[in-house]
Amino acid sequence: MRALIIDDSSIFRRRMSCLLCFLGHSVCGMAEDGVIGAELVGMHRPDFVILDNELAGMRGVECVSLIRLANPGSRIILVSGGITPEEALELSRMGTDAVLLKPISEAKLANLLRGFSLMEQFSSPGESPALVRIEAGGSSGNSETDT
Numbered sequence: 001m002r003a004l005i006i007d008d009s010s011i012f013r014r015r016m017s018c019l020l021c022f023l024g025h026s027v028c029g030m031a032e033d034g035v036i037g038a039e040l041v042g043m044h045r046p047d048f049v050i051l052d053n054e055l056a057g058m059r060g061v062e063c064v065s066l067i068r069l070a071n072p073g074s075r076i077i078l079v080s081g082g083i084t085p086e087e088a089l090e091l092s093r094m095g096t097d098a099v100l101l102k103p104i105s106e107a108k109l110a111n112l113l114r115g116f117s118l119m120e121q122f123s124s125p126g127e128s129p130a131l132v133r134i135e136a137g138g139s140s141g142n143s144e145t146d147t
Contacts, residue, residue: 001025001026001046001047001048001113001116001117002025002026002027002028002044002045002046002047002048003020003025003026003027003028003046003047003048003049003050004027004028004029004030004031004037004040004041004044004046004048004049004050004074005017005020005027005029005030005031005049005050006030006031006032006033006034006037006049006050006051006052006055006063007030007032007050007051007052007055007079008032008033008052008054008055008056009052010032012052013030013032016050016104017030019106019109020050022106023106023109023110023113025113028040028044028046029043029044029046032055032056033055033056033057033058034051034055034057034058034062034063034066035058035066037049037051037063037066037067038063038066038067038069038070039070041066041067041070041071041074042070042071045071045073045074046071046074047074047075047116048074048075048076048077048097048113048116049067049074049075049076049077050077050079051063051064051067051076051077051078051079052078052079052080053078053079053080053081053083054080054081060078060080060091060096061087061090061091061094064076064078064091064094064095064096065094067095068094068095072095075097075098075116076095076096076097076098077096077097077098077099077100077112078091078096078098078099078100079099079100079101079102079104080099080100080101080102081101081102082101083099083101097116098112100112
């Protein structure tokens with residue numbers, strides 16, 4: 001699947017890009033802010049977007065709206081250092097497909113993306129059911145595989 005990464009940390013973007021490529025996905029774009037990220041989503045139409053919840057000048061929930069306008073079909077995985085149940089509910093209403101808590105383990109991300117792939121096989125065209133899962137990243141004990 002094709003991915004786009006929106007995060008204000010260049011280190012996170014590079015590490016996530018390497019991890020996604022290792023998992024067999026391609027990265028079609030990266031952005032450090034939500035406005036440029038949403039523009040790239042409209043241009044590249046990725047299968048999924050990895051979106052940081054805390055961007056400079058914009059919260060993740062605001063960026064979710066821009067991404068949904070740019071390409072309603074892209075799945076959105078929001079990553080966060082911490083999130084309240086109220087924020088999770090609001091993100092679900094806005095169209096976030098999943099929430100992963102940092103640090104993100106390779107295994108949790110791989111399982112989530114496999115689930116997206118299976119949903120694509122069994123859903124009708126244009127159907128995008130909201131799936132919000134708050135997953136604690138936790139350490140796998142291997143700093144190379146935790147982002």
